[in-house]
Amino acid sequence: MVIGPSLVLAALVGTFHTALFVFVRGSAGGQLPLLLVAAVLGAWAGDAVGGRLGLDLLRVGDFRLLSASLLAWVGLIAVAVIAILGPARRSTR
Numbered sequence: 001m002v003i004g005p006s007l008v009l010a011a012l013v014g015t016f017h018t019a020l021f022v023f024v025r026g027s028a029g030g031q032l033p034l035l036l037v038a039a040v041l042g043a044w045a046g047d048a049v050g051g052r053l054g055l056d057l058l059r060v061g062d063f064r065l066l067s068a069s070l071l072a073w074v075g076l077i078a079v080a081v082i083a084i085l086g087p088a089r090r091s092t093r
Contacts, residue, residue, distance in 0.1 A: 006047055009063045014040030017072040025080075034079050042075030043068040 018039045022028045028035060050056070050067030058066040 010044035013043040013068050021076045038075035038079045039072040042071040046071030
């Protein structure tokens with residue numbers, strides 16, 4: 001079984017953008033696993049969408065870095081917005 005470089009590069013790009021997002025925001029607020037999954041899946045989807053649309057502005061081999069980064073940020077922002085708009089947790093004391 002061979003793993004293509006797309007998934008590995010998407011994991012690297014997603015991890016980098018998640019770290020940057022948490023650094024800029026200041027904390028993950030307990031959402032770090034969700035943020036990481038959203039960013040990796042967004043980067044992987046961004047590479048595929050960039051390939052379908054022919055967006056080749058910034059590439060690393062066959063990996064479309066710009067479109068992957070854009071959709072990684074879309075995933076990160078979507079998780080953050082859903083966390084804000086979702087129901088609040090009650091503290092159990």
